[in-house]
Amino acid sequence: MSDYTITQVYPSDACMIARVDELLEAEGIERDGNLDYTCAIVDEDYRVVATGSCFGNTLRCMAVSSAHQGEGLMNELVGHLIEKQYERGNMHLFVYTKVTAAKFFLDLGFYEIARVDGTLVFLENRHDGFASYLSALAKTxxxxxxxxxxxxxxxxxxxxxxxxxxxxxxxxxxxxxxxxxxxxxxxxxxxxxxxxxxxxxxxxxxxxxxxxxxxxxxxxxxxxxxxxxxxxxxxxxxxxxxxxxxxxxxxxxxxxxxxxxxxxxxxxxxxxxxxxxxxxxxxxxxxxxxxxxxxxxxxxxxxxxxxxxxxxxxxxxxxxxxxxxxxxxxxxxxxxxxxxxxxxxxx
Missing domain, CATH: 3.40.50.620 (HUPs)
Known part of the structure; x- marks a missing residue:
């Protein structure tokens, strides 16, 4: 990360939003309509090489440029987003992701709640979150x-x-x-x-x-x-x-x-x-x-x-x-x- 910087992207910064959208589009992702925090990892020339966002207690719109994959940027990105969520008081976090990306989040300490085969996986950062919810319901x-x-x-x-x-x-x-x-x-x-x-x-x-x-x-x-x-x-x-x-x-x-x-x-x-x-x-x-x-x-x-x-x-x-x-x-x-x-x- 010595050549990269993580910076917040504000909705009013049209230039940076355009760069984020360009990266997302290149990686087959469309910026979600519900976001309340967005960041970007930029290189020394201020080119966006990775981006991620939050909405409520979820992590969203995470992507790393194909030219920079394998450099550990996704780990840095997710770590930053989790830290930002904790700062905001959101301790119980959720991720919706492609089936092909699920293992990455499982390796980071997320746990699968449910999946739609071939489409998406729903995960959380508590190993007993959904089980505790079901246990509480079962009492009724x-x-x-x-x-x-x-x-x-x-x-x-x-x-x-x-x-x-x-x-x-x-x-x-x-x-x-x-x-x-x-x-x-x-x-x-x-x-x-x-x-x-x-x-x-x-x-x-x-x-x-x-x-x-x-x-x-x-x-x-x-x-x-x-x-x-x-x-x-x-x-x-x-x-x-x-x-x-x-x-x-x-x-x-x-x-x-x-x-x-x-x-x-x-x-x-x-x-x-x-x-x-x-x-x-x-x-x-x-x-x-x-x-x-x-x-x-x-x-x-x-x-x-x-x-x-x-x-x-x-x-x-x-x-x-x-x-x-x-x-x-x-x-x-x-x-x-x-x-x-x-x-x-x-x-």
């Missing part, structure tokens, strides 16, 4: 037939409640997983609270935080996958692989998903789950969306109502528990965030 296991739903609930709507009620008609216990990532306009703490309050009268419903193992499509890393279809398939197949382990820990025999007729992403996701889960003995059932007139009830429509202050529309779309929250003073910061967001129809 109940006798009888168990099923599950996974939801972002951004926020909790009458449609979410309908999905839960429909699923509960087929099981004794329904495990409801709320995506923990704070990548939504409604913070996770509020989303989970509204799900808990909205299900409080259903003793068979057990609400869980998804933790770091079930992630949203909004932040799924896409930098080493070639196109949008591959990204969507990869996310769904990885989610299925992780969920099968969760299902085993909880004795879950069926997962229910909501139909999303207008979303190609969700259509792909549901199709893959319906293909993959039965191979592990878990049925996958798609539930038609609850509609208001001819329009399916969606969280996007709830956010639109909040954005324009239409309380009548809001009341028609959400349970009383959600309505009470959003008409309270406590919700003011969240509503302001939604109003400032512009387009609120996204995930």
């Amino acid at each position: 296991r109940r006798d009888g037939r168990s099923a599950a739903v996974v939801m972002n609930a951004n926020p909790f709507t009458r449609g979410h409640r309908h999905l839960i009620e429909t699923a509960m008609a087929s099981c004794d216990t329904l495990h409801v997983f709320v995506v923990s990532e704070d990548a939504s306009l409604v913070p996770f703490s509020v989303r989970k609270r509204l799900v808990c309050e909205g299900c409080a009268d259903l003793p068979g419903a057990v609400v869980h935080a998804s933790g770091p193992y079930i992630i949203s499509s909004a932040t799924f890393p896409s930098y080493f996958l070639k196109d949008a279809a591959t990204v969507n398939e990869g996310h769904a197949r990885l989610d299925a692989a992780v969920f099968c382990r969760i299902a085993e820990a909880l004795g879950i025999t069926e997962r229910f998903v909501g139909e999303e007729p207008t979303s190609q992403v969700t259509s792909i996701y549901n199709r893959v789950l319906c293909e993959e889960l039965p191979r592990a003995g878990v049925a996958c059932t798609v539930i038609p969306r609850l509609a208001q007139g001819d329009t399916p009830i969606s969280a996007s429509n709830v956010r639109r109502a909040l954005q324009v202050g239409d309380l009548d529309a809001l009341r028609a779309l959400v349970p009383d528990t959600t309505y009470r929250y959003f008409t309270s003073e406590e919700a003011a910061p969240v509503i302001e965030r939604i109003k400032a967001a512009g387009d609120v129809a996204h995930y």
